[in-house]
Amino acid sequence: MERAPSILLIGLGGAGCSMVSRLAPALPAEVQVLRVDTDARSVAEGGAGAALQVGRAQTRGMGTGGEPALGAVAAEAEEAALRRACIGPALVVLVTGLGGGTGSGAAPVVARVAAEAGATVLAFATMPFSHEGERRMRQANEGAIALGQKAHGLVFVHNDLLLQQVSNEAPLSETFAAADAWVGGALRALAAAFEPGALVPVDPVALRSILASPGSPTLFAYGVGSGAGAALQAAHAAGSCPLAHAPGAVTKVAALFVYVAGGPTMTSNDAFEAVGAVRQRFGGETTTLLCARIVPDFGDRVEVSVLGASLPFPKPAPKARKGAKAADAAQPLFGFATEETIRRGLFGGTPMTFIEGQDVDVPTYIRKAVRLPGG
Numbered sequence: 033m034e035r036a037p038s039i040l041l042i043g044l045g046g047a048g049c050s051m052v053s054r055l056a057p058a059l060p061a062e063v064q065v066l067r068v069d070t071d072a073r074s075v076a077e078g079g080a081g082a083a084l085q086v087g088r089a090q091t092r093g094m095g096t097g098g099e100p101a102l103g104a105v106a107a108e109a110e111e112a113a114l115r116r117a118c119i120g121p122a123l124v125v126l127v128t129g130l131g132g133g134t135g136s137g138a139a140p141v142v143a144r145v146a147a148e149a150g151a152t153v154l155a156f157a158t159m160p161f162s163h164e165g166e167r168r169m170r171q172a173n174e175g176a177i178a179l180g181q182k183a184h185g186l187v188f189v190h191n192d193l194l195l196q197q198v199s200n201e202a203p204l205s206e207t208f209a210a211a212d213a214w215v216g217g218a219l220r221a222l223a224a225a226f227e228p229g230a231l232v233p234v235d236p237v238a239l240r241s242i243l244a245s246p247g248s249p250t251l252f253a254y255g256v257g258s259g260a261g262a263a264l265q266a267a268h269a270a271g272s273c274p275l276a277h278a279p280g281a282v283t284k285v286a287a288l289f290v291y292v293a294g295g296p297t298m299t300s301n302d303a304f305e306a307v308g309a310v311r312q313r314f315g316g317e318t319t320t321l322l323c324a325r326i327v328p329d330f331g332d333r334v335e336v337s338v339l340g341a342s343l344p345f346p347k348p349a350p351k352a353r354k355g356a357k358a359a360d361a362a363q364p365l366f367g368f369a370t371e372e373t374i375r376r377g378l379f380g381g382t383p384m385t386f387i388e389g390q391d392v393d394v395p396t397y398i399r400k401a402v403r404l405p406g407g
């Protein structure tokens with residue numbers, strides 16, 4: 033009897049659908065695909081996996097025209113169909129681009145429905161390029177906060193950071209390729225936890241429990257190495273992954289999941305060495321789960337993916353001593369890092385300073401997409 037896929041990958045909105053369509057041909061068998069959009073053309077064109085057009089009555093298949101409120105209503109109108117799709121898979125990975133109407137408005141609804149259906153929900157959300165303007169950025173921020181409250185984990189992919197990965201003349205498709213590679217790495221890592229036959233297996237239930245610590249920010253990093261010392265190289269590359277270096281990103285977490293995949297010559301020792309390097313960089317003191325897998329066609333290549341979560345909300349403090357300041361048990365250890373705090377660092381919470389359409393509080397190297405050496 034065929035096993036039900038363990039992971040449902042939902043591409044939401046134009047960006048989400050096209051990312052998922054590009055990733056689909058190389059996805060592991062454990063991953064089932066669903067594309068969701070208000071835009072009839074994007075739903076029809078993608079081709080990969082199942083498709084669900086939402087908000088027919090509200091948008092007539094034309095997209096939301098950048099209105100998140102319409103995106104939310106569109107998804108709410110199809111809650112029953114979304115719920116049916118989310119019953120069964122242990123994990124739902126939601127990929128969307130924030131800033132427009134469908135992704136920003138519908139993502140919190142889709143995440144809520146998936147969580148209500150019993151899935152652990154990990155979202156990857158792209159944040160707009162600075163040059164897309166203030167309105168898109170504001171909508172993306174609002175969407176990020178709402179999505180962070182509904183998903184178990186949320187990883188931001190800053191489109192501005194993508195520009196640093198490519199030359200100034202690179203076409204947009206090449207710019208987007210780095211984000212696709214990161215999300216693809218995450219999916220292979222998650223799927224590997226559910227597939228039998230790993231060199232070092234991991235308990236999928238433990239993995240879910242790492243991801244499912246509500247309210248804690250999620251770390252994701254990805255790196256590749258090749259040749260002699262490939263595993264350690266990949267671990268160091270993950271350590272300097274731009275996703276983990278965005279201003280305000282989580283850098284030390286209590287619980288880690290590390291996936292190491294390599295060609296036939298990779299040993300368990302190589303994998304453990306890589307994990308050691310990852311732990312030095314990212315923590316994982318409370319829990320570190322390792323999954324290592326041999327992928328025959330990797331040759332001398334090794335890839336390392338790291339997913340991490342901070343501790344869940346702290347337990348209420350023991351009775352305070354007389355005179356001591358009482359701890360506020362309702363206060364989370366970490367709040368969700370919003371796009372604003374991530375991009376704007378110390379300037380988060382202050383009014384944005386826009387000059388000629390550029391948010392000048394965003395570090396110049398991010399705004400101008402300067403390539404950092406070794407980045």
Ligand SMILES: Nc1nc2c(ncn2[C@@H]2O[C@H](COP(=O)(O)OP(=O)(O)OP(=O)(O)O)[C@@H](O)[C@H]2O)c(=O)[nH]1
Nearest residue numbers: 045046047095096098129131132133134135160211
């Ligand atoms: N990384 C990446 N980002 C993308 C891609 N396509 C679009 N984006 C980003 O995603 C944001 C949202 O755009 P869309 O996905 O087209 O918007 P939508 O969710 O379909 O919303 P409406 O069309 O307004 O209903 C854009 O502002 C871009 O920043 C992509 O292929 N890759």
Ligand SMILES: [Mg+2]
Nearest residue numbers: 045046071095
């Ligand atoms: Mg659209």
